[in-house]
Amino acid sequence: MQVQRVVLNSRPGKNGAPVPENFRLEEITLAPDLKDGEVLVRTLYLSVDPYMRCRMNEDTGADYLTPWQISKCVDGGGVGLIDSSRCNNFAAGDVVISFNWPWQTHAVMTGSDLQKVDPQLVDGHLSYFLGAVGITGLTALLGIREKGHITKRANHTMVVSGAAGACGSIAGQIGRLDGCVRVVGICGSDEKCKAIVEDLGFSTAINYHLEDVPTRLKESCPDGIDVYFDNVGGAISDAVIAQMNNGSHIILCGQISQYNKDVPYPPPLSEETQKNLQSKNITRERFTVLNYMSKADAALCELSQWIKSGRIKVLETVVNGIENMGGIYEFQHFCNCISCCGQFHFFSFSCRCILLYDERRKHWQANHKNIPLKKITSVSSGGCALTTHHGKLTLLLPVISAIKLLNELQSKYCAD
Ligand SMILES: NC(=O)C1=CN([C@@H]2O[C@H](COP(=O)(O)OP(=O)(O)OC[C@H]3O[C@@H](n4cnc5c(N)ncnc54)[C@H](OP(=O)(O)O)[C@@H]3O)[C@@H](O)[C@H]2O)C=CC1
Numbered sequence: 481m482q483v484q485r486v487v488l489n490s491r492p493g494k495n496g497a498p499v500p501e502n503f504r505l506e507e508i509t510l511a512p513d514l515k516d517g518e519v520l521v522r523t524l525y526l527s528v529d530p531y532m533r534c535r536m537n538e539d540t541g542a543d544y545l546t547p548w549q550i551s552k553c554v555d556g557g558g559v560g561l562i563d564s565s566r567c568n569n570f571a572a573g574d575v576v577i578s579f580n581w582p583w584q585t586h587a588v589m590t591g592s593d594l595q596k597v598d599p600q601l602v603d604g605h606l607s608y609f610l611g612a613v614g615i616t617g618l619t620a621l622l623g624i625r626e627k628g629h630i631t632k633r634a635n636h637t638m639v640v641s642g643a644a645g646a647c648g649s650i651a652g653q654i655g656r657l658d659g660c661v662r663v664v665g666i667c668g669s670d671e672k673c674k675a676i677v678e679d680l681g682f683s684t685a686i687n688y689h690l691e692d693v694p695t696r697l698k699e700s701c702p703d704g705i706d707v708y709f710d711n712v713g714g715a716i717s718d719a720v721i722a723q724m725n726n727g728s729h730i731i732l733c734g735q736i737s738q739y740n741k742d743v744p745y746p747p748p749l750s751e752e753t754q755k756n757l758q759s760k761n762i763t764r765e766r767f768t769v770l771n772y773m774s775k776a777d778a779a780l781c782e783l784s785q786w787i788k789s790g791r792i793k794v795l796e797t798v799v800n801g802i803e804n805m806g807g808i809y810e811f812q813h814f815c816n817c818i819s820c821c822g823q824f825h826f827f828s829f830s831c832r833c834i835l836l837y838d839e840r841r842k843h844w845q846a847n848h849k850n851i852p853l854k855k856i857t858s859v860s861s862g863g864c865a866l867t868t869h870h871g872k873l874t875l876l877l878p879v880i881s882a883i884k885l886l887n888e889l890q891s892k893y894c895a896d
């Protein structure tokens with residue numbers, strides 16, 4: 481069987497921004513026979529995440545991350561279907577996920593690397609297993625519960641950086657559901673600001689590219705800041721920390737603004753910010769979701785229920801084609817992504833890029849008629865935004881490709 485895959489072509493260098501040329505698309509032949517314990521999977525969606533920037537370095541700087549190897553297939557979070565199986569735990573048609581899914585249209589994987597998931601949890605919207613009902617949703621929920629110390633009726637104000645991203649967009653909504661009276665999001669465009677306020681229910685949004693963050697924080701958080709969900713680090717976090725209250729809490733989720741720099745994780749803080757933390761007794765404990773997986777099942781159920789009931793909205797992003805996987809890193813400033821292989825569709829909001837393989841979708845529908853995949857229900861003007869059952873998708877593609885993609889999406893998925 482001929483399959484396409486993405487390999488690492490070159491490294492950006494420890495202080496370099498990733499470029500599409502860091503990746504290369506190849507075609508290879510998969511051996512037809514499976515060994516005992518192996519399965520053949522069809523890739524549906526692959527996730528492109530900030531931590532992968534570290535895997536592009538020879539030394540990732542984090543003990544739980546291995547570097548990607550030059551000319552080898554890259555891997556990460558993925559979801560797909562079992563095509564055929566020689567592993568007792570899996571049968572053809574099962575939906576499975578893995579943290580080490582190769583960026584490949586089909587792959588032979590060992591059963592022990594895969595986890596079977598229940599499509600009912602996401603109402604057939606399988607990409608959610610890589611986002612809102614997957615690692616980033618868990619990160620938001622467990623990060624808040626473990627490190628946020630939000631108390632109902634305490635009138636807490638929460639600030640979220642990277643607020644339109646996969647973790648941030650869910651974290652802000654959970655902050656609200658858990659009882660914060662005010663949730664302020666910081667993100668990088670007016671479009672994102674509008675979406676997190678109008679679609680997700682954040683109280684206020686600050687565009688850090690156009691607005692003065694300290695001034696806008698002062699206006700938006702008149703009672704100071706009690707909880708900070710930090711996705712970005714750097715100057716934005718310095719500004720937030722400067723306005724945090726005594727005894728307040730930081731959820732140290734990630735520091736994306738520093739990932740192109742050759743600094744350890746978590747990157748060092750300025751002296752002034754360190755002083756702020758100490759003098760105001762602010763907690764800032766590192767949070768890694770993988771350390772809380774014993775709580776994952778219950779948390780995933782909670783997320784699933786919130787999403788199904790519409791109390792949490794999910795924003796997603798799609799870009800078209802495995803050949804565009806490298807290009808996704810051009811969007812890294814704007815988004816972290818999900819994608820797949822073959823004839824892709826790459827939906828792309830602020831947070832996630834998702835590639836959907838047409839044939840696989842048909843395969844899925846043929847085998848799971850009772851759980852229809854969500855179809856796009858309307859396309860809004862300008863070729864830059866679509867609406868699904870679950871919320872708005874904003875394409876970060878150039879308008880021309882966005883229009884082309886929308887037309888394709890329309891003709892393929894909106895007919896019925
Ligand atoms: N602790 C844990 O276990 C986990 C941590 N993480 C971390 O959470 C963070 C968010 O991840 P995720 O939501 O998946 O990623 P996304 O890519 O979905 O979101 C990241 C957001 O950060 C913003 N951003 C990118 N670069 C910068 C910058 N230089 N300055 C300010 N904002 C920037 C982007 O939008 P814009 O600039 O337009 O606002 C983007 O929306 C990352 O730091 C990641 O490493 C993720 C998963 C698990």
Ligand SMILES: CCCCCC(=O)/C=C/[C@H]1[C@H](O)CC(=O)[C@@H]1CCCCCCC(=O)O
Pocket residue numbers: 530531534540541542544545546547579580615733734735745768769770
């Ligand atoms: C070094 C910067 C990391 C910053 C925090 C972050 O983004 C962490 C992400 C992990 C999160 O805890 C859950 C995940 O899915 C991310 C890591 C996944 C590790 C997979 C292992 C890959 C490998 O084989 O190296």
